[in-house]
Amino acid sequence: MASPTSQEFEFTEKDFKYIQWFLHKTVGIFLSDQKRTMVYGRISRQLRALRLRSFQEYQQLIESDNDVRVNFINSLTTNKTHFFREFHHFEFFEKIMLGEWQHTEKKRIRIWSAGCSTGEEPYSFVASLCKEGVLNWCEDLEITASDLDTNVLKQAAMGEYPIEALGSIPKEYLKPCFLKGVGSKQGKIKFASTFQRLIKFKQINLLEPWPFNEKFDLICCRNVMIYFDRPTQAKLIQRFHQQLNPKGVLFIGHSETIGECADLFHNLGNTIYVKQ
Ligand SMILES: C[S@@+](CC[C@H](N)C(=O)[O-])C[C@H]1O[C@@H](n2cnc3c(N)ncnc32)[C@H](O)[C@@H]1O
Incomplete structure:
Protein backbone atom coordinates (compact mmCIF):
# COMPACT_ATOMS: atom_id res chain seq x y z
CA MET A 1 0.00 0.00 0.00
CA THR A 77 -20.53 -3.58 -3.55
CA THR A 78 -19.11 -6.28 -5.80
CA ASN A 79 -21.39 -6.74 -8.80
CA LYS A 80 -19.66 -9.35 -10.95
CA THR A 81 -22.18 -11.52 -12.79
CA HIS A 82 -22.97 -12.96 -16.22
CA PHE A 83 -25.78 -14.68 -18.11
CA PHE A 84 -26.42 -18.33 -17.19
CA ARG A 85 -23.82 -18.26 -14.44
CA GLU A 86 -23.63 -21.67 -12.73
CA PHE A 87 -25.53 -23.32 -15.55
CA HIS A 88 -26.43 -26.45 -13.57
CA HIS A 89 -29.07 -24.37 -11.74
CA PHE A 90 -30.81 -23.62 -15.06
CA GLU A 91 -30.66 -27.30 -16.03
CA PHE A 92 -32.31 -28.25 -12.73
CA PHE A 93 -34.86 -25.44 -13.11
CA GLU A 94 -35.88 -26.61 -16.58
CA LYS A 95 -35.69 -30.38 -16.23
CA ILE A 96 -36.97 -30.85 -12.70
CA MET A 97 -38.87 -27.78 -11.53
CA LEU A 98 -40.59 -26.73 -14.75
CA GLY A 99 -41.27 -30.38 -15.61
CA GLU A 100 -43.10 -30.88 -12.31
CA TRP A 101 -44.95 -27.56 -12.48
CA GLN A 102 -46.22 -28.31 -15.96
CA HIS A 103 -47.26 -31.80 -14.90
CA THR A 104 -49.24 -30.42 -11.94
CA GLU A 105 -50.60 -27.56 -14.08
CA LYS A 106 -49.23 -24.97 -11.70
CA LYS A 107 -51.17 -21.75 -12.20
CA ARG A 108 -48.90 -19.21 -10.53
CA ILE A 109 -45.11 -19.07 -10.57
CA ARG A 110 -43.11 -16.71 -8.38
CA ILE A 111 -39.32 -16.44 -8.54
CA TRP A 112 -37.01 -14.12 -6.60
CA SER A 113 -33.53 -13.28 -7.79
CA ALA A 114 -32.13 -11.76 -4.58
CA GLY A 115 -28.93 -9.81 -5.27
CA CYS A 116 -29.51 -9.68 -9.02
CA SER A 117 -26.78 -7.12 -9.75
CA THR A 118 -27.06 -5.84 -13.37
CA GLY A 119 -29.86 -8.26 -14.21
CA GLU A 120 -28.20 -11.10 -16.11
CA GLU A 121 -29.54 -13.63 -13.58
CA PRO A 122 -33.28 -12.78 -13.76
CA TYR A 123 -33.08 -12.33 -17.56
CA SER A 124 -31.52 -15.79 -17.79
CA PHE A 125 -34.54 -17.21 -15.94
CA VAL A 126 -36.92 -15.47 -18.34
CA ALA A 127 -34.99 -16.81 -21.35
CA SER A 128 -35.17 -20.25 -19.80
CA LEU A 129 -38.95 -19.94 -19.25
CA CYS A 130 -39.38 -18.84 -22.88
CA LYS A 131 -37.24 -21.66 -24.25
CA GLU A 132 -39.34 -24.19 -22.31
CA GLY A 133 -42.61 -22.64 -23.53
CA VAL A 134 -43.86 -21.94 -20.00
CA LEU A 135 -45.79 -18.87 -21.12
CA ASN A 136 -48.05 -21.23 -23.11
CA TRP A 137 -49.39 -22.90 -19.98
CA CYS A 138 -48.84 -20.42 -17.14
CA GLU A 139 -50.12 -16.86 -17.39
CA ASP A 140 -49.45 -15.76 -13.82
CA LEU A 141 -45.71 -15.63 -13.80
CA GLU A 142 -43.55 -13.07 -12.07
CA ILE A 143 -39.88 -12.69 -11.28
CA THR A 144 -38.84 -10.26 -8.57
CA ALA A 145 -35.27 -9.11 -9.05
CA SER A 146 -33.74 -7.12 -6.22
CA ASP A 147 -30.46 -5.61 -5.22
CA LEU A 148 -29.18 -3.19 -2.65
CA ASP A 149 -27.17 -1.20 -5.18
CA THR A 150 -29.31 1.40 -6.97
CA ASN A 151 -26.80 1.85 -9.82
CA VAL A 152 -26.81 -1.80 -10.90
CA LEU A 153 -30.61 -1.87 -10.65
CA LYS A 154 -30.86 1.02 -13.13
CA GLN A 155 -28.67 -0.90 -15.58
CA ALA A 156 -30.69 -4.06 -14.96
CA ALA A 157 -33.98 -2.32 -15.71
CA MET A 158 -32.60 -1.09 -19.06
CA GLY A 159 -31.75 -4.62 -20.12
CA GLU A 160 -28.94 -3.52 -22.43
CA TYR A 161 -25.59 -5.26 -22.49
CA PRO A 162 -22.40 -5.12 -24.53
CA ILE A 163 -22.44 -7.56 -27.44
CA GLU A 164 -19.64 -9.55 -25.77
CA ALA A 165 -22.26 -10.79 -23.28
CA LEU A 166 -23.46 -13.10 -26.06
CA GLY A 167 -20.41 -15.22 -25.27
CA SER A 168 -22.10 -16.59 -22.13
CA ILE A 169 -25.56 -17.20 -23.65
CA PRO A 170 -26.04 -20.68 -25.16
CA LYS A 171 -27.55 -20.23 -28.63
CA GLU A 172 -30.79 -22.07 -27.87
CA TYR A 173 -31.69 -19.21 -25.50
CA LEU A 174 -31.12 -16.34 -27.93
CA LYS A 175 -34.52 -16.29 -29.62
CA PRO A 176 -36.89 -14.64 -28.91
CA CYS A 177 -35.40 -12.82 -25.91
CA PHE A 178 -32.13 -11.26 -27.04
CA LEU A 179 -32.18 -8.64 -29.78
CA LYS A 180 -29.12 -7.26 -31.53
CA GLY A 181 -28.84 -3.46 -31.38
CA VAL A 182 -28.86 -1.43 -34.58
CA GLY A 183 -28.07 2.23 -35.29
CA SER A 184 -27.10 4.00 -32.09
CA LYS A 185 -27.41 0.66 -30.27
CA GLN A 186 -24.87 -1.08 -32.52
CA GLY A 187 -22.49 -3.19 -30.45
CA LYS A 188 -25.16 -3.92 -27.84
CA ILE A 189 -27.78 -6.51 -27.16
CA LYS A 190 -31.15 -5.72 -25.64
CA PHE A 191 -33.54 -7.97 -23.79
CA ALA A 192 -36.92 -7.94 -25.58
CA SER A 193 -39.34 -5.68 -23.72
CA THR A 194 -42.27 -8.10 -24.25
CA PHE A 195 -40.56 -10.50 -21.86
CA GLN A 196 -38.84 -7.86 -19.75
CA ARG A 197 -42.26 -7.04 -18.29
CA LEU A 198 -42.19 -10.37 -16.41
CA ILE A 199 -39.50 -8.96 -14.13
CA LYS A 200 -40.20 -6.47 -11.32
CA PHE A 201 -37.01 -4.75 -10.21
CA LYS A 202 -36.90 -3.60 -6.59
CA GLN A 203 -34.31 -2.07 -4.34
CA ILE A 204 -34.09 -4.31 -1.28
CA ASN A 205 -31.48 -4.50 1.45
CA LEU A 206 -31.64 -8.17 2.40
CA LEU A 207 -30.95 -7.31 6.03
CA GLU A 208 -34.04 -5.14 6.34
CA PRO A 209 -37.73 -6.19 6.32
CA TRP A 210 -38.89 -7.41 2.87
CA PRO A 211 -41.88 -5.85 1.10
CA PHE A 212 -43.61 -9.11 0.11
CA ASN A 213 -47.10 -10.35 0.80
CA GLU A 214 -46.67 -13.58 -1.13
CA LYS A 215 -44.23 -16.45 -1.08
CA PHE A 216 -41.86 -17.77 -3.74
CA ASP A 217 -41.45 -21.08 -5.54
CA LEU A 218 -37.78 -20.38 -6.16
CA ILE A 219 -35.38 -18.04 -4.41
CA CYS A 220 -32.07 -17.61 -6.14
CA CYS A 221 -29.52 -15.85 -3.92
CA ARG A 222 -26.15 -16.61 -5.41
CA ASN A 223 -22.78 -15.06 -4.67
CA VAL A 224 -24.27 -12.57 -2.25
CA MET A 225 -24.00 -14.28 1.15
CA ILE A 226 -20.33 -14.86 0.50
CA TYR A 227 -19.78 -11.23 1.63
CA PHE A 228 -21.70 -11.75 4.90
CA ASP A 229 -20.51 -13.22 8.18
CA ARG A 230 -21.87 -16.54 9.52
CA PRO A 231 -24.60 -15.19 11.85
CA THR A 232 -25.91 -12.89 9.07
CA GLN A 233 -25.92 -15.80 6.59
CA ALA A 234 -27.82 -18.03 9.04
CA LYS A 235 -30.49 -15.40 9.73
CA LEU A 236 -30.94 -14.80 6.02
CA ILE A 237 -31.32 -18.49 5.21
CA GLN A 238 -33.99 -18.83 7.91
CA ARG A 239 -35.84 -15.88 6.38
CA PHE A 240 -35.55 -17.37 2.87
CA HIS A 241 -37.01 -20.60 4.27
CA GLN A 242 -40.01 -18.67 5.65
CA GLN A 243 -40.42 -16.81 2.36
CA LEU A 244 -40.64 -20.01 0.30
CA ASN A 245 -43.79 -21.93 -0.56
CA PRO A 246 -43.96 -25.58 0.57
CA LYS A 247 -41.44 -27.55 -1.56
CA GLY A 248 -39.94 -24.21 -2.67
CA VAL A 249 -36.35 -24.27 -3.86
CA LEU A 250 -33.33 -22.23 -2.82
CA PHE A 251 -30.29 -21.82 -5.10
CA ILE A 252 -27.12 -20.43 -3.54
CA GLY A 253 -23.67 -19.73 -5.02
CA HIS A 254 -21.01 -22.38 -5.61
CA SER A 255 -18.85 -21.27 -2.68
CA GLU A 256 -21.71 -20.73 -0.23
CA THR A 257 -23.30 -23.15 2.26
CA ILE A 258 -26.46 -23.17 4.37
CA GLY A 259 -24.37 -24.26 7.38
CA GLU A 260 -26.33 -24.59 10.58
CA CYS A 261 -29.71 -24.30 8.74
CA ALA A 262 -29.19 -27.68 7.08
CA ASP A 263 -32.18 -29.24 8.86
CA LEU A 264 -34.59 -26.76 7.24
CA PHE A 265 -33.94 -28.08 3.73
CA HIS A 266 -33.38 -31.25 1.73
CA ASN A 267 -29.95 -30.88 0.21
CA LEU A 268 -30.10 -32.05 -3.42
CA GLY A 269 -26.40 -31.32 -3.99
CA ASN A 270 -24.93 -28.72 -6.35
CA THR A 271 -26.08 -25.89 -4.01
CA ILE A 272 -29.76 -26.74 -4.57
CA TYR A 273 -32.01 -26.92 -1.49
CA VAL A 274 -35.70 -27.83 -1.19
CA LYS A 275 -37.79 -26.52 1.70
CA GLN A 276 -38.71 -29.32 4.14
C1 LIG B 1 -21.53 -10.70 -7.01
S1 LIG B 1 -23.15 -10.04 -7.24
C2 LIG B 1 -24.07 -11.52 -7.58
C3 LIG B 1 -24.97 -11.38 -8.78
C4 LIG B 1 -25.73 -12.67 -9.18
N1 LIG B 1 -26.57 -13.13 -8.11
C5 LIG B 1 -24.77 -13.74 -9.61
O1 LIG B 1 -24.58 -14.74 -8.89
O2 LIG B 1 -24.15 -13.60 -10.68
C6 LIG B 1 -23.61 -9.68 -5.54
C7 LIG B 1 -24.74 -8.65 -5.43
O3 LIG B 1 -25.25 -8.66 -4.09
C8 LIG B 1 -25.65 -7.35 -3.76
N2 LIG B 1 -25.73 -7.20 -2.30
C9 LIG B 1 -24.72 -7.15 -1.40
N3 LIG B 1 -25.20 -6.96 -0.17
C10 LIG B 1 -26.55 -6.89 -0.27
C11 LIG B 1 -27.61 -6.68 0.66
N4 LIG B 1 -27.38 -6.49 1.96
N5 LIG B 1 -28.87 -6.66 0.19
C12 LIG B 1 -29.12 -6.83 -1.12
N6 LIG B 1 -28.17 -7.03 -2.06
C13 LIG B 1 -26.89 -7.05 -1.63
C14 LIG B 1 -24.56 -6.49 -4.38
O4 LIG B 1 -25.00 -5.15 -4.59
C15 LIG B 1 -24.27 -7.23 -5.70
O5 LIG B 1 -24.95 -6.68 -6.80
Whole structure:
Protein backbone atom coordinates (compact mmCIF):
# COMPACT_ATOMS: atom_id res chain seq x y z
CA MET A 1 0.00 0.00 0.00
CA ALA A 2 1.16 3.58 -0.67
CA SER A 3 2.66 5.36 2.34
CA PRO A 4 0.28 7.85 4.03
CA THR A 5 2.34 10.84 2.82
CA SER A 6 1.95 9.89 -0.87
CA GLN A 7 -1.83 9.60 -0.55
CA GLU A 8 -4.17 12.30 -1.73
CA PHE A 9 -6.35 11.93 1.38
CA GLU A 10 -5.38 10.89 4.86
CA PHE A 11 -6.91 7.46 5.53
CA THR A 12 -6.11 6.12 8.96
CA GLU A 13 -6.67 2.68 10.46
CA LYS A 14 -9.54 4.22 12.45
CA ASP A 15 -11.15 5.48 9.22
CA PHE A 16 -10.94 2.02 7.66
CA LYS A 17 -12.38 0.40 10.81
CA TYR A 18 -15.28 2.86 10.68
CA ILE A 19 -16.06 1.83 7.09
CA GLN A 20 -15.82 -1.85 7.97
CA TRP A 21 -18.18 -1.31 10.92
CA PHE A 22 -20.67 0.89 9.06
CA LEU A 23 -20.96 -1.39 6.02
CA HIS A 24 -21.36 -4.47 8.17
CA LYS A 25 -23.99 -2.81 10.34
CA THR A 26 -26.08 -1.44 7.47
CA VAL A 27 -25.84 -4.06 4.71
CA GLY A 28 -24.11 -7.07 6.23
CA ILE A 29 -21.04 -6.88 3.98
CA PHE A 30 -17.84 -7.84 5.76
CA LEU A 31 -14.72 -6.18 4.34
CA SER A 32 -11.53 -7.99 5.29
CA ASP A 33 -8.38 -6.03 6.17
CA GLN A 34 -6.99 -7.03 2.73
CA LYS A 35 -9.61 -4.78 1.10
CA ARG A 36 -8.08 -1.60 2.55
CA THR A 37 -6.40 -0.43 -0.67
CA MET A 38 -9.53 -1.13 -2.72
CA VAL A 39 -11.63 0.78 -0.19
CA TYR A 40 -9.26 3.75 -0.24
CA GLY A 41 -9.42 3.88 -4.06
CA ARG A 42 -13.21 3.79 -4.19
CA ILE A 43 -13.73 6.24 -1.31
CA SER A 44 -11.22 8.73 -2.77
CA ARG A 45 -13.35 8.91 -5.90
CA GLN A 46 -16.36 9.84 -3.77
CA LEU A 47 -14.39 12.49 -1.88
CA ARG A 48 -13.23 14.04 -5.16
CA ALA A 49 -16.74 14.03 -6.62
CA LEU A 50 -18.07 15.76 -3.48
CA ARG A 51 -15.07 18.14 -3.40
CA LEU A 52 -14.27 17.14 0.16
CA ARG A 53 -10.83 17.40 1.66
CA SER A 54 -10.90 14.92 4.48
CA PHE A 55 -12.36 11.59 5.34
CA GLN A 56 -13.86 13.10 8.52
CA GLU A 57 -16.04 15.42 6.42
CA TYR A 58 -17.14 12.42 4.36
CA GLN A 59 -17.97 10.40 7.46
CA GLN A 60 -20.29 13.16 8.69
CA LEU A 61 -22.09 13.17 5.33
CA ILE A 62 -22.46 9.38 5.32
CA GLU A 63 -24.30 9.72 8.63
CA SER A 64 -26.47 12.67 7.66
CA ASP A 65 -27.10 12.62 3.90
CA ASN A 66 -29.06 9.76 2.35
CA ASP A 67 -27.70 10.27 -1.19
CA VAL A 68 -24.11 10.25 0.03
CA ARG A 69 -24.81 7.11 2.04
CA VAL A 70 -26.38 5.37 -0.97
CA ASN A 71 -23.42 6.27 -3.23
CA PHE A 72 -21.00 5.16 -0.53
CA ILE A 73 -22.68 1.74 -0.29
CA ASN A 74 -22.98 1.43 -4.10
CA SER A 75 -19.26 2.12 -4.42
CA LEU A 76 -18.34 -0.79 -2.16
CA THR A 77 -20.53 -3.58 -3.55
CA THR A 78 -19.11 -6.28 -5.80
CA ASN A 79 -21.39 -6.74 -8.80
CA LYS A 80 -19.66 -9.35 -10.95
CA THR A 81 -22.18 -11.52 -12.79
CA HIS A 82 -22.97 -12.96 -16.22
CA PHE A 83 -25.78 -14.68 -18.11
CA PHE A 84 -26.42 -18.33 -17.19
CA ARG A 85 -23.82 -18.26 -14.44
CA GLU A 86 -23.63 -21.67 -12.73
CA PHE A 87 -25.53 -23.32 -15.55
CA HIS A 88 -26.43 -26.45 -13.57
CA HIS A 89 -29.07 -24.37 -11.74
CA PHE A 90 -30.81 -23.62 -15.06
CA GLU A 91 -30.66 -27.30 -16.03
CA PHE A 92 -32.31 -28.25 -12.73
CA PHE A 93 -34.86 -25.44 -13.11
CA GLU A 94 -35.88 -26.61 -16.58
CA LYS A 95 -35.69 -30.38 -16.23
CA ILE A 96 -36.97 -30.85 -12.70
CA MET A 97 -38.87 -27.78 -11.53
CA LEU A 98 -40.59 -26.73 -14.75
CA GLY A 99 -41.27 -30.38 -15.61
CA GLU A 100 -43.10 -30.88 -12.31
CA TRP A 101 -44.95 -27.56 -12.48
CA GLN A 102 -46.22 -28.31 -15.96
CA HIS A 103 -47.26 -31.80 -14.90
CA THR A 104 -49.24 -30.42 -11.94
CA GLU A 105 -50.60 -27.56 -14.08
CA LYS A 106 -49.23 -24.97 -11.70
CA LYS A 107 -51.17 -21.75 -12.20
CA ARG A 108 -48.90 -19.21 -10.53
CA ILE A 109 -45.11 -19.07 -10.57
CA ARG A 110 -43.11 -16.71 -8.38
CA ILE A 111 -39.32 -16.44 -8.54
CA TRP A 112 -37.01 -14.12 -6.60
CA SER A 113 -33.53 -13.28 -7.79
CA ALA A 114 -32.13 -11.76 -4.58
CA GLY A 115 -28.93 -9.81 -5.27
CA CYS A 116 -29.51 -9.68 -9.02
CA SER A 117 -26.78 -7.12 -9.75
CA THR A 118 -27.06 -5.84 -13.37
CA GLY A 119 -29.86 -8.26 -14.21
CA GLU A 120 -28.20 -11.10 -16.11
CA GLU A 121 -29.54 -13.63 -13.58
CA PRO A 122 -33.28 -12.78 -13.76
CA TYR A 123 -33.08 -12.33 -17.56
CA SER A 124 -31.52 -15.79 -17.79
CA PHE A 125 -34.54 -17.21 -15.94
CA VAL A 126 -36.92 -15.47 -18.34
CA ALA A 127 -34.99 -16.81 -21.35
CA SER A 128 -35.17 -20.25 -19.80
CA LEU A 129 -38.95 -19.94 -19.25
CA CYS A 130 -39.38 -18.84 -22.88
CA LYS A 131 -37.24 -21.66 -24.25
CA GLU A 132 -39.34 -24.19 -22.31
CA GLY A 133 -42.61 -22.64 -23.53
CA VAL A 134 -43.86 -21.94 -20.00
CA LEU A 135 -45.79 -18.87 -21.12
CA ASN A 136 -48.05 -21.23 -23.11
CA TRP A 137 -49.39 -22.90 -19.98
CA CYS A 138 -48.84 -20.42 -17.14
CA GLU A 139 -50.12 -16.86 -17.39
CA ASP A 140 -49.45 -15.76 -13.82
CA LEU A 141 -45.71 -15.63 -13.80
CA GLU A 142 -43.55 -13.07 -12.07
CA ILE A 143 -39.88 -12.69 -11.28
CA THR A 144 -38.84 -10.26 -8.57
CA ALA A 145 -35.27 -9.11 -9.05
CA SER A 146 -33.74 -7.12 -6.22
CA ASP A 147 -30.46 -5.61 -5.22
CA LEU A 148 -29.18 -3.19 -2.65
CA ASP A 149 -27.17 -1.20 -5.18
CA THR A 150 -29.31 1.40 -6.97
CA ASN A 151 -26.80 1.85 -9.82
CA VAL A 152 -26.81 -1.80 -10.90
CA LEU A 153 -30.61 -1.87 -10.65
CA LYS A 154 -30.86 1.02 -13.13
CA GLN A 155 -28.67 -0.90 -15.58
CA ALA A 156 -30.69 -4.06 -14.96
CA ALA A 157 -33.98 -2.32 -15.71
CA MET A 158 -32.60 -1.09 -19.06
CA GLY A 159 -31.75 -4.62 -20.12
CA GLU A 160 -28.94 -3.52 -22.43
CA TYR A 161 -25.59 -5.26 -22.49
CA PRO A 162 -22.40 -5.12 -24.53
CA ILE A 163 -22.44 -7.56 -27.44
CA GLU A 164 -19.64 -9.55 -25.77
CA ALA A 165 -22.26 -10.79 -23.28
CA LEU A 166 -23.46 -13.10 -26.06
CA GLY A 167 -20.41 -15.22 -25.27
CA SER A 168 -22.10 -16.59 -22.13
CA ILE A 169 -25.56 -17.20 -23.65
CA PRO A 170 -26.04 -20.68 -25.16
CA LYS A 171 -27.55 -20.23 -28.63
CA GLU A 172 -30.79 -22.07 -27.87
CA TYR A 173 -31.69 -19.21 -25.50
CA LEU A 174 -31.12 -16.34 -27.93
CA LYS A 175 -34.52 -16.29 -29.62
CA PRO A 176 -36.89 -14.64 -28.91
CA CYS A 177 -35.40 -12.82 -25.91
CA PHE A 178 -32.13 -11.26 -27.04
CA LEU A 179 -32.18 -8.64 -29.78
CA LYS A 180 -29.12 -7.26 -31.53
CA GLY A 181 -28.84 -3.46 -31.38
CA VAL A 182 -28.86 -1.43 -34.58
CA GLY A 183 -28.07 2.23 -35.29
CA SER A 184 -27.10 4.00 -32.09
CA LYS A 185 -27.41 0.66 -30.27
CA GLN A 186 -24.87 -1.08 -32.52
CA GLY A 187 -22.49 -3.19 -30.45
CA LYS A 188 -25.16 -3.92 -27.84
CA ILE A 189 -27.78 -6.51 -27.16
CA LYS A 190 -31.15 -5.72 -25.64
CA PHE A 191 -33.54 -7.97 -23.79
CA ALA A 192 -36.92 -7.94 -25.58
CA SER A 193 -39.34 -5.68 -23.72
CA THR A 194 -42.27 -8.10 -24.25
CA PHE A 195 -40.56 -10.50 -21.86
CA GLN A 196 -38.84 -7.86 -19.75
CA ARG A 197 -42.26 -7.04 -18.29
CA LEU A 198 -42.19 -10.37 -16.41
CA ILE A 199 -39.50 -8.96 -14.13
CA LYS A 200 -40.20 -6.47 -11.32
CA PHE A 201 -37.01 -4.75 -10.21
CA LYS A 202 -36.90 -3.60 -6.59
CA GLN A 203 -34.31 -2.07 -4.34
CA ILE A 204 -34.09 -4.31 -1.28
CA ASN A 205 -31.48 -4.50 1.45
CA LEU A 206 -31.64 -8.17 2.40
CA LEU A 207 -30.95 -7.31 6.03
CA GLU A 208 -34.04 -5.14 6.34
CA PRO A 209 -37.73 -6.19 6.32
CA TRP A 210 -38.89 -7.41 2.87
CA PRO A 211 -41.88 -5.85 1.10
CA PHE A 212 -43.61 -9.11 0.11
CA ASN A 213 -47.10 -10.35 0.80
CA GLU A 214 -46.67 -13.58 -1.13
CA LYS A 215 -44.23 -16.45 -1.08
CA PHE A 216 -41.86 -17.77 -3.74
CA ASP A 217 -41.45 -21.08 -5.54
CA LEU A 218 -37.78 -20.38 -6.16
CA ILE A 219 -35.38 -18.04 -4.41
CA CYS A 220 -32.07 -17.61 -6.14
CA CYS A 221 -29.52 -15.85 -3.92
CA ARG A 222 -26.15 -16.61 -5.41
CA ASN A 223 -22.78 -15.06 -4.67
CA VAL A 224 -24.27 -12.57 -2.25
CA MET A 225 -24.00 -14.28 1.15
CA ILE A 226 -20.33 -14.86 0.50
CA TYR A 227 -19.78 -11.23 1.63
CA PHE A 228 -21.70 -11.75 4.90
CA ASP A 229 -20.51 -13.22 8.18
CA ARG A 230 -21.87 -16.54 9.52
CA PRO A 231 -24.60 -15.19 11.85
CA THR A 232 -25.91 -12.89 9.07
CA GLN A 233 -25.92 -15.80 6.59
CA ALA A 234 -27.82 -18.03 9.04
CA LYS A 235 -30.49 -15.40 9.73
CA LEU A 236 -30.94 -14.80 6.02
CA ILE A 237 -31.32 -18.49 5.21
CA GLN A 238 -33.99 -18.83 7.91
CA ARG A 239 -35.84 -15.88 6.38
CA PHE A 240 -35.55 -17.37 2.87
CA HIS A 241 -37.01 -20.60 4.27
CA GLN A 242 -40.01 -18.67 5.65
CA GLN A 243 -40.42 -16.81 2.36
CA LEU A 244 -40.64 -20.01 0.30
CA ASN A 245 -43.79 -21.93 -0.56
CA PRO A 246 -43.96 -25.58 0.57
CA LYS A 247 -41.44 -27.55 -1.56
CA GLY A 248 -39.94 -24.21 -2.67
CA VAL A 249 -36.35 -24.27 -3.86
CA LEU A 250 -33.33 -22.23 -2.82
CA PHE A 251 -30.29 -21.82 -5.10
CA ILE A 252 -27.12 -20.43 -3.54
CA GLY A 253 -23.67 -19.73 -5.02
CA HIS A 254 -21.01 -22.38 -5.61
CA SER A 255 -18.85 -21.27 -2.68
CA GLU A 256 -21.71 -20.73 -0.23
CA THR A 257 -23.30 -23.15 2.26
CA ILE A 258 -26.46 -23.17 4.37
CA GLY A 259 -24.37 -24.26 7.38
CA GLU A 260 -26.33 -24.59 10.58
CA CYS A 261 -29.71 -24.30 8.74
CA ALA A 262 -29.19 -27.68 7.08
CA ASP A 263 -32.18 -29.24 8.86
CA LEU A 264 -34.59 -26.76 7.24
CA PHE A 265 -33.94 -28.08 3.73
CA HIS A 266 -33.38 -31.25 1.73
CA ASN A 267 -29.95 -30.88 0.21
CA LEU A 268 -30.10 -32.05 -3.42
CA GLY A 269 -26.40 -31.32 -3.99
CA ASN A 270 -24.93 -28.72 -6.35
CA THR A 271 -26.08 -25.89 -4.01
CA ILE A 272 -29.76 -26.74 -4.57
CA TYR A 273 -32.01 -26.92 -1.49
CA VAL A 274 -35.70 -27.83 -1.19
CA LYS A 275 -37.79 -26.52 1.70
CA GLN A 276 -38.71 -29.32 4.14
C1 LIG B 1 -21.53 -10.70 -7.01
S1 LIG B 1 -23.15 -10.04 -7.24
C2 LIG B 1 -24.07 -11.52 -7.58
C3 LIG B 1 -24.97 -11.38 -8.78
C4 LIG B 1 -25.73 -12.67 -9.18
N1 LIG B 1 -26.57 -13.13 -8.11
C5 LIG B 1 -24.77 -13.74 -9.61
O1 LIG B 1 -24.58 -14.74 -8.89
O2 LIG B 1 -24.15 -13.60 -10.68
C6 LIG B 1 -23.61 -9.68 -5.54
C7 LIG B 1 -24.74 -8.65 -5.43
O3 LIG B 1 -25.25 -8.66 -4.09
C8 LIG B 1 -25.65 -7.35 -3.76
N2 LIG B 1 -25.73 -7.20 -2.30
C9 LIG B 1 -24.72 -7.15 -1.40
N3 LIG B 1 -25.20 -6.96 -0.17
C10 LIG B 1 -26.55 -6.89 -0.27
C11 LIG B 1 -27.61 -6.68 0.66
N4 LIG B 1 -27.38 -6.49 1.96
N5 LIG B 1 -28.87 -6.66 0.19
C12 LIG B 1 -29.12 -6.83 -1.12
N6 LIG B 1 -28.17 -7.03 -2.06
C13 LIG B 1 -26.89 -7.05 -1.63
C14 LIG B 1 -24.56 -6.49 -4.38
O4 LIG B 1 -25.00 -5.15 -4.59
C15 LIG B 1 -24.27 -7.23 -5.70
O5 LIG B 1 -24.95 -6.68 -6.80
